[in-house]
Amino acid sequence: MGLKNDLVVYTRLECESCEEMTCCIEKAKEEGADLVELCIDDFTFSDISQLELLLKQRSLPSIVSFRSKSPINSEGKKTCIQVLKLAVELDVEFVEVDTEVVCHEVVAELMKSRSNSKIIASTYVNGGNPTKETLCNSIINLQSTGADIIKLVIDVAYITDVAPVFHMLTHSQVPLIVRAQGDRGLISQLLGPKYGAFFVCGSLGGKYTPGLPSLTTIKQVYKLQYVNPDTRIFGVISNPVGHSKGPLLHNPAFRHTGYNGIYVPLLVDNVKEFFRVFSCNDYAGFSVGIPHKEAAVRCCDEVDPLAKSIGAVNTIIRRPSDGKLIGYNTDCEACVTAIEDALRERQKTNGHASNVSPIAGKLFVLVGAGGAGRAIAFGAKSRGARVVIFNRKYERAKALAAAVSCDALPYEHLNDFCPEKGMILANASAVGMQPKSDQTPISKEALRSYELVFDAVYTPRNTRLLQEATEVGATVVSGVEMFVRQALGQFKLFTNGLAPVDFMRRIVYEQF
Numbered sequence: 001m002g003l004k005n006d007l008v009v010y011t012r013l014e015c016e017s018c019e020e021m022t023c024c025i026e027k028a029k030e031e032g033a034d035l036v037e038l039c040i041d042d043f044t045f046s047d048i049s050q051l052e053l054l055l056k057q058r059s060l061p062s063i064v065s066f067r068s069k070s071p072i073n074s075e076g077k078k079t080c081i082q083v084l085k086l087a088v089e090l091d092v093e094f095v096e097v098d099t100e101v102v103c104h105e106v107v108a109e110l111m112k113s114r115s116n117s118k119i120i121a122s123t124y125v126n127g128g129n130p131t132k133e134t135l136c137n138s139i140i141n142l143q144s145t146g147a148d149i150i151k152l153v154i155d156v157a158y159i160t161d162v163a164p165v166f167h168m169l170t171h172s173q174v175p176l177i178v179r180a181q182g183d184r185g186l187i188s189q190l191l192g193p194k195y196g197a198f199f200v201c202g203s204l205g206g207k208y209t210p211g212l213p214s215l216t217t218i219k220q221v222y223k224l225q226y227v228n229p230d231t232r233i234f235g236v237i238s239n240p241v242g243h244s245k246g247p248l249l250h251n252p253a254f255r256h257t258g259y260n261g262i263y264v265p266l267l268v269d270n271v272k273e274f275f276r277v278f279s280c281n282d283y284a285g286f287s288v289g290i291p292h293k294e295a296a297v298r299c300c301d302e303v304d305p306l307a308k309s310i311g312a313v314n315t316i317i318r319r320p321s322d323g324k325l326i327g328y329n330t331d332c333e334a335c336v337t338a339i340e341d342a343l344r345e346r347q348k349t350n351g352h353a354s355n356v357s358p359i360a361g362k363l364f365v366l367v368g369a370g371g372a373g374r375a376i377a378f379g380a381k382s383r384g385a386r387v388v389i390f391n392r393k394y395e396r397a398k399a400l401a402a403a404v405s406c407d408a409l410p411y412e413h414l415n416d417f418c419p420e421k422g423m424i425l426a427n428a429s430a431v432g433m434q435p436k437s438d439q440t441p442i443s444k445e446a447l448r449s450y451e452l453v454f455d456a457v458y459t460p461r462n463t464r465l466l467q468e469a470t471e472v473g474a475t476v477v478s479g480v481e482m483f484v485r486q487a488l489g490q491f492k493l494f495t496n497g498l499a500p501v502d503f504m505r506r507i508v509y510e511q512f
């Protein structure tokens with residue numbers, strides 16, 4: 001059974017029985033795996049003949065490895081060697097030997113007796129923070145077995161611990177497979193192919209496995225088979241980061257425009273340290289999310305004036321000419337232009353079209369003074385709106401109002417605030433966001449004073465606030481519109497101008 005692709009996507013199968021393993025192989029095939037790792041242990045089979053049948057009938061190229069769930073004793077070692085020898089005898093494509101369980105002599109014996117199987121010598125490096133030296137020593141030790149391929153599974157404490165892995169992949173003299181475990185190790189799989197990795201591991205059935213992308217995202221979203229040494233790296237720096245929809249949008253957009261880029265989730269604990277370690281030009285651009293938007297300003301060499309006044313960046317580009325980090329804020333324009341366009345549309349139908357911003361002179365009620373609130377406050381003010389800020393923590397509302405030169409009022413007064421009709425309401429608080437989607441920041445009755453209601457919350461897309469605003473006849477603008485516009489702004493910055501507007505809009509509105 002041959003492997004078709006240069007980059008091999010595989011999944012690990014840990015099953016209770018040979019029957020379950022057979023079913024999982026079929027499932028892995030459906031999800032696009034090129035290879036499966038059959039992690040055999042003493043519970044997978046009660047009789048070696050069952051295992052023999054499984055290996056003979058396997059429908060995908062395989063790695064056979066032996067992993068004991070309990071501390072291994074001499075009996076366990078015997079079983080392990082029996083399994084590995086059987087795999088070699090049956091010409092299984094890859095046979096993996098854990099060098100912590102069996103000695104180098106066993107590797108030599110398997111090498112001698114194999115005809116077509118490739119022998120992988122593996123080890124596990126635990127403890128986090130692996131240095132280049134630790135990894136080098138492990139590699140030298142594995143190399144000394146004479147195996148065809150060597151494999152390291154390592155623990156990482158921070159995303160920056162993955163940097164030595166990329167160094168090893170680039171410089172290894174023997175074929176090397178590396179997997180960094182845990183959420184912070186995910187980029188070892190997603191970016192590995194850029195550094196020469198030829199095996200990438202994914203999880204089966206979309207099952208959440210820390211550090212592993214799912215097989216379907218590898219095949220359908222990241223399309224790692226197209227990643228090569230020239231691929232430029234982009235990503236979203238956030239913590240948590242698992243919820244980010246950015247990869248689902250930017251990766252297809254890169255391919256649609258023929259741009260050689262990949263966009264990955266970056267679970268970052270310390271943004272300054274991240275930029276110190278991943279400092280080369282290959283790390284070309286970043287979205288910045290919670291809670292790093294403000295700290296990221298201090299990491300930039302230059303900050304766009306608007307982002308500087310907002311005090312938060314949501315996009316960072318590494319300038320190719322000198323490697324300097326330039327910060328931007330695309331949230332602000334995204335929100336304000338979405339509101340302006342909706343108002344212009346409304347004016348058009350009323351026959352009042354004009355070139356002046358339709359926000360100018362309007363009373364603009366902003367709820368929320370967090371990252372999104374700051375961007376919206378500065379944006380609305382820059383268009384000449386009369387901004388009033390309400391925020392649960394009043395002190396925060398007052399501080400933002402002072403920065404923008406506008407007013408702040410206590411949150412409790414939001415429902416009674418009605419100095420005039422035809423106001424604009426922008427919710428930039430997290431109220432109404434899943435899972436608390438039954439909540440709304442303002443009563444339905446109070447919404448009657450507003451001409452337009454915008455909600456930054458985009459999960460769910462049609463929030464309770466927007467539903468009630470529609471019911472009282474206001475124009476509504478969804479957070480999804482802001483999301484798509486800020487992403488388009490980022491994509492333009494990432495690619496120096498490219499942005500497949502219709503394509504990206506379609507993805508967001510159809511899939512999110």
Ligand SMILES: NC(=O)c1ccc[n+]([C@@H]2O[C@H](COP(=O)([O-])OP(=O)(O)OC[C@H]3O[C@@H](n4cnc5c(N)ncnc54)[C@H](OP(=O)(O)O)[C@@H]3O)[C@@H](O)[C@H]2O)c1
Nearest residue numbers: 368369370371372373392393428429430456457479482483
């Ligand atoms: N559509 C888009 O493209 C886009 C972009 C960015 C953000 N967003 C959304 O905007 C919302 C805010 O994001 P952010 O980045 O500004 O977050 P953030 O910096 O953490 O700020 C959260 C804001 O929500 C308020 N808040 C949270 N829970 C509340 C509650 N139970 N009652 C009243 N106020 C509450 C906070 O008030 P306190 O100051 O009193 O804590 C603060 O104003 C999120 O739903 C986010 O998903 C959307």
